[in-house]
Amino acid sequence: MDVKTNRSKPRLASAFLLLGVAVASLLANAGGGYRAGAQEVTAQLADDSPASTSTTTVRQEPSDRSDSLPGTDTDPSLDPAWLDDKRIDVVKVDGVIDPVTASMISDVLEQADSLDVTMILLQIDASGALDVDVAKLTDQIRASEVPVLAWVGPSGATASGGAAELVAAAHLNAIADGATIGDPVPSRLDRTSASDQASDRALLEELLAETGRPSDWMSAAADGGLDADEAVASGFIEQKAVILGEAIVGVDGASVDTRAGQVVLSTARTITDETTGVRRLSENQQIRFLQLGLAQQLQHTLVSPRVAYLLLISALALILFEYYASAVGLASATGALALVGAFFGMSHLPVNTWAVALICLAFICFAVEVQAGTLGPYTALGTAFVALGSARLFSGPAAVTVPWWLVIIGTVATVLFVVGGMTAMVRSRFGTPTVGREGLIGREGITQSPIAARGIVMIDGAPWRAVTNRARPLAAGVAVTVVGIQGLEVEVEPVSLED
Template sequence: MRHGRSQPLPWSSLHPPCPPPRPLALRSTIAGEIRSPEAPLRRLAIALLTMLAGLTLFSSSIQAQDDSDTPETTAIEVGRVDVLQVSGFFDPILVNEIESAIERADADGSQALILQVNSRGTLVDDSVIEDLLDQVATAPIPIGIWVGPNGARFYGTAAQLLAVADVTGMAPGARVGYLGVPLTPDEATIDFGIAEDRLRNGSVGLTDARALDIFKQRIDDDGIPTVSNMLQAMDGYEENGIVLDTTELVVLDNGATRFDTISVVRFSKLSLVDQLFHTVASPPVAYLLLLIGLALLIFEFFTAGVGLAGGIGAACTVLAFTGLAVLPTRPWAAALLMIAMLAFAIDVQVGIPRFWTGAGIVLTVIGSWFLFEPIPGASMRPGWIALFAGIGGITLTFIVGMPSMVRTRFATPTIGREWMIGEEGTVIEDVDPEGVIEVGTARWRARINRATPVSAGGSVRVVAIDGVTLDVEPLEGAARDYREMRNKSDDASTQVDAPGDGAEADQPDSGSETTPEPNAAAEAVSDPESSDLR
């Protein structure tokens, strides 16, 4: 308990307020009694002094009582146990966090530290793991390792920590193994006994691990499914004369017993920034960040100015290479992905997906498949979902999205594109029903507006514009159909006006304006040769 502390006297008690500048004979009458105006202030000061004196005496009595009781009683503190969640590959960030957790637990006075591990491999050198083994073996507090929860894995050379930890256990469904060659730390010896050969290039589950005596569970059960069970396993462990007190046995009314946790459990994990860099060192995340970053940089290259896409693309690329530097990356595969982006950019510049787009897709598939080298216990190849998302997204982006964006970007939206209606163009790729034409010096994706395909080298006329696609019609076919329709209409009108004059019906006056009768118009439309007009 904190000691009482005297407070300074109020200013009003040391320096009574001066009376106001009024005549000395002035008095105020209250309830028939004559009093001076400074009397209330004087009474307030006396009351404050009395309260301060009382508080001082009360604090002194409490302090004296605490001092007299201190030699007779000792406070019993419930020990705290720290639990660090270790998830993902053992990279430099995770190793540093484990070392910091050991120092932090010792400085905070924790009873023990439990590492909750779920890791499929090790990405650091053996020398780093040897230093970590020495720190765990010589830790000033007991260190427990729990491979959990259900389905967790502990693979790689980092799994040799099981040989130097004080208490170890695993959950049902978990597996450990692929330890590799035993390391040689300075302060510990790695010895798994008869299980060493099996764990070097393989893994075992709970049943085999108990049979091979791999774990130091200290409790007789079918695994350690939860952290509470791990605390029970550590209860009663003694080190340097200190016995861990983490659980207590409770007898229920029906005679049954159970173990209740009496320790304060403090969970911890990586900080936000460390978690970010630890996450980008995962194969699927680094792979997708690389593709997204490079694609956004190309997108920004074909747009005006430096915008949001370029900033996001640069950030994604930096994070991707940060992860690739930690992961077992094949440099030639990463180079293939960058060459693929250059191939895509060539056809984006042209505006039409061609040979280089196909080459870019092939290079993307090869680079994605062989980007990472396998490690013991893990192939490191991104999952099927990540591969389909990466390859499929890049393919759609550079076949559909980027060409449309470039045409829209370099078009003339200020004056519109209506001037192209009626213009003639040359077919570059067969329009059947879609293809590519050239109008002026620009190439456009075209779509025929009738069931008459036009081969490469033919001529077409633009009749409509649909976004960045031109609706076209063949020059010769459109002119012939129009003349035939006009002639049939004139013939029909002439026959109605002069049915007996055969000469005039055969040679209608081209300069006269006639309106065909409804039956004549219907006959003209029903003609097979003119029925394809819109």
């Protein structure tokens, strides 16, 4: 005999929604703070030789430079007090230039003027900007009193869109072998209309004219990008540098026009190998690598179409699961937080609202099928909706869309979760568990109708046909105990002898 219960009700608790709102507020309001996550590191940058382990120093001088060679006794960069006070700040710009990354770059540029920073190095591997006015950053670079060096590296890195504009705005630039300069237009990945691209191209040409760099490389970059040799040959990039340290020592002696006037950089010193007597250049200043703090790194990660998409479908799947769960649990908390993260990321991405609605509608279709306990037209409709919504969730270049392979994985995983996991869970909870015959003996129940010879009793919420051998009938609502099994009927006796 089977026992069936039915206690389905929504289980997404308001407490977890409030928790999600609190996290959203934290993400929205967390600003700055990247210096708390900064790491001060002594760099080994110049070359592959073990002798290049000395710290580096940058000396800035007026254009009337001393005749002394770096590393000689007359070089002020060897003064320990001077070394302690000066440094180069390295800022890594990767992925896309989102509001978090842009804020860090802006803060470094702003604070460098008042600190003992002698050069800012932007290490770039980015495919464009997102929800950021790049022109403000380029204006800030051009107005900086501290020289800015942009290095596109390491090998395999690229600079396109707004990232290429940063390279163009920097006082000095370099590129690693194996790195590329991509199409600088459009500047922003979320603004790709013809008018936006025309405006971006005009602004970049104006910037290149201001910095004295050519603009004819732009058409070649748009046709497939420029490799390191082509970028240098075009005149857009000044030098090749395999590693970061090579870029630093490569600008030694360079004359830079900043807002504070003309500055001559001294970024290298000559060291001599005691064994071979070979002299070579090594960097000569402390290097500080700046990184995002924990909150900022989380925000930067969330502003990714792949992450936002996965969080969205995961959140909806967990909410659907919690709807049929027996109590509020980990699924509701995780789903709420995932939904907050998804909407935070999508707030900076070129999202199609109708595609989000389509994905939500897909899960409603799945819920109907789960409730019905069958696989029918709503399953097919939900599958089509989630596939179409996933493919069209974001609009724009490939960098801000969900790749087709991830659409397939997300769609298949969602269907398997609903067809396999959800169906099995619902059957387990709301199905009819089998109760062993021997297990009924000794259980108590309540008579649902008067029992003269036969009647109905409720045991553990399930109706059973019952018999009694008492001469006096049992009234309805009497507590009884199962004392035996007769075929498909249970034999009962009253719990109280007075009944």
